[in-house]
Amino acid sequence: ITRDNLLFKMTVDDWDAVMNVHLRGAFLMSRAVQKYMVDAKFGRIVNLSSTSALGNRGQVNYSAAKAGMQGFTKTLAFELGKFGVTANAIAPGFIETEMTAATAERVGVGFEDFKKAAASQIP
Incomplete structure (x- = not known):
């Protein structure tokens, strides 16, 4: 989802909605499946980022969420890689x-x- 607006016009609800869908959703999914993947010594986590992670006018929340997704995914790769679980983020334009x-x-x-x-x- 997007809830585009300039920073000074953005509501907290619009900020939270975008963060909840993009980051919280990925967090909850990853937390739910990681135990099974670690036990199996195999797993693939693929998250969706965007080139918008680099910043777009009027998308402070979306850009932050997608940049956060990249950091989140890289951290998952560090934490879970030793257990045979890979984590990647796709960042389409x-x-x-x-x-x-x-x-x-x-x-x-x-x-x-x-x-x-x-x-x-x-x-």
Whole structure:
């Protein structure tokens, strides 16, 4: 989920909603499965981050959640690797979804122009 807004306009509820979905959800899932994976001496944890972890205007909560996901996942790899459990985070860039269409609308840009702008940032 996203609850985009500039920092000074962001509510605590919007901050918490994004953190709860992205970080708390991954924490609860990882905590629930790690015992079984450690006992089996095998497991794969794959989390979803985003290139938004590097920061986007109006996405202080989402960017922080995705950066947190990268740190969380790396820490899981350190803690669980010795037990045969790997942890990786996938960090895709722009993907055409309802969420990115809503972001384009929020910033007042047509979706086609928004997609072109995103594509122009790819080296």
